[in-house]
Amino acid sequence: MPRLAAFLSIAAVSLFASATWAASPASVQVQDAYAYPNVSGSTVAAAFALLKNTSEMPCELTHASSNIATVEMHDMTESNGIMNMTPRSSIPLAAGARFSFAPGYSHLMLIDLKHDLAPDDHFTVLLDFGTCGTVHQDFVVKPRP
Amino acid sequence: MKYIVLVVCLLLVSLAAGYWQDTTRPPATAQTGYGKAAIGGAFTLNDTNGTAFSDTNLKGHFSLIYFGFTHCPDICPTSLLNITHALEQLGAQGDDIMPVFVTLDPERDTQQVLHEYISHFHPRMVGLTGTAEQTKQIADAYKVYYSKTSLENSALSYTINHTGYIYLMDKNGEYLAHFAHDISDQALAQKISALIAH
Numbered sequence: 372m373p374r375l376a377a378f379l380s381i382a383a384v385s386l387f388a389s390a391t392w393a394a395s396p397a398s399v400q401v402q403d404a405y406a407y408p409n410v411s412g413s414t415v416a417a418a419f420a421l422l423k424n425t426s427e428m429p430c431e432l433t434h435a436s437s438n439i440a441t442v443e444m445h446d447m448t449e450s451n452g453i454m455n456m457t458p459r460s461s462i463p464l465a466a467g468a469r470f471s472f473a474p475g476y477s478h479l480m481l482i483d484l485k486h487d488l489a490p491d492d493h494f495t496v497l498l499d500f501g502t503c504g505t506v507h508q509d510f511v512v513k514p515r516p
Numbered sequence: 517m518k519y520i521v522l523v524v525c526l527l528l529v530s531l532a533a534g535y536w537q538d539t540t541r542p543p544a545t546a547q548t549g550y551g552k553a554a555i556g557g558a559f560t561l562n563d564t565n566g567t568a569f570s571d572t573n574l575k576g577h578f579s580l581i582y583f584g585f586t587h588c589p590d591i592c593p594t595s596l597l598n599i600t601h602a603l604e605q606l607g608a609q610g611d612d613i614m615p616v617f618v619t620l621d622p623e624r625d626t627q628q629v630l631h632e633y634i635s636h637f638h639p640r641m642v643g644l645t646g647t648a649e650q651t652k653q654i655a656d657a658y659k660v661y662y663s664k665t666s667l668e669n670s671a672l673s674y675t676i677n678h679t680g681y682i683y684l685m686d687k688n689g690e691y692l693a694h695f696a697h698d699i700s701d702q703a704l705a706q707k708i709s710a711l712i713a714h
Contacts (some may be wrong), residue, residue: 410586410593412632417589436599441671453652453661454591454697455677458670480589482671515597 380396398426398503399464401486404496404510406481408488416440417478417497418510421471424464430503432462437496448474491516555691557657561646562617564631569644575588578613578712581683583660585621585676586633591697592655599682600638601701602708609709613701617639620662620676622651684708
C-alpha cells in the first residue's frame with residue numbers, strides 16, 4: 372500500500388507538473404520564412420513568415436533578434452489611402468491561432484543590415500515566444516516578384 | 517406664321533450647332549463628368565546629380581511619378597519594381613515615359629543615397645530630393661499626404677506615413693491618371709497603354 376501511495380503521489384505530481392509546464396518550443400511552428408533583398412543604398416529589409424500556435428496554450432511573440440540586423444515587428448495598415456507603419460511590442464497567438472507576416476501587411480523589419488541581402492542568402496532569426504519557447508528560424512532571401 | 521418658321525429655323529440651327537460641338541465626346545451623365553483633376557503644378561527639386569529639376573522638366577514626354585522613401589522596406593521597393601517592369605512591358609510606348617521617384621524623407625534620402633537606390637530600378641528613373649520646403653511644395657501640388665512620425669522603442673527614430681499613388685502625367689506635365697501603389701506591373705502597363713495611345 373505505501374508503494375501504491377508513493378506511486379500515485381509521484382504520478383499525481385508528474386501530471387500536475389506537466390500541466391503547468393511551459394508548452395514545448397515546438398508549440399509554435401514557423402513556416403514559409405523568407406525575406407526580400409534590401410535595395411542597395413538602403414539598410415532596411417522586410418521578412419515574412421507564417422506563425423502557427425499548435426498548442427492548447429496561448430503564446431506570444433515577444434522579441435525577435437538576428438546577428439545580421441536589428442529586428443522589429445511592424446504592422447503596415449492602410450486607411451483612406453494613407454499607409455502607416457507601426458512597431459509592435461508583441462504578437463499574441465491564442466491556442467490554435469495563426470499570424471501571418473506578409474507583403475503589404477505586417478512584417479519583421481530588418482534595420483541597419485550589416486550587409487546587403489541577395490537572393491538565395493540565408494539568415495537566422497531568433498523568435499522568442501516567451502513561455503512557449505524560442506525558435507531559431509532560418510529565413511531564405513527570395514527575389515522580389 | 518413667319519415668326520414660327522423663323523423660331524423653328526433658329527432652333528434647328530442652334531440644335532445643330534450644339535450637336536456639332538458635342539459630337540467629339542458623349543454627353544456627361546450622372547456617373548461621368550469632365551474636367552482636369554487639380555493634381556500637379558509647380559515644384560523645384562534636385563535630381564541625384566545635383567541638377568535642378570522642376571515641373572517644366574516634365575514637359576515633352578509622359579511621366580510616371582511615385583512618392584516614397586528609402587527606409588520603406590516593403591511597399592516602396594515593390595511599387596518601384598512594378599513601375600520598372602511595366603515600362604519594360606510597354607516597349608516602344610514606354611520609351612516616352614519618364615519614371616520619377618520623389619522622396620518624402622529628404623533628411624535621410626540625400627542625393628547620394630537616392631542615386632544608389634534608384635540605380636536598382638529602371639535605368640531612366642529620376643530620383644528627386646530637396647529641402648523640407650521643396651518637398652512640401654511638390655507634395656501639396658500632387659495632393660500627397662505625408663507625415664514624419666516619431667517611433668518609440670524602435671531603432672528607427674521616425675518613419676514616414678504617406679499616401680502611395682502612382683501618378684501618370686501627360687506631355688504637358690498635366691495630370692492624366694493615378695494608380696494604387698499595389699497595382700500589378702501588367703495592369704499598370706495595360707492601363708498606361710490605353711491612356712497614352714490617343
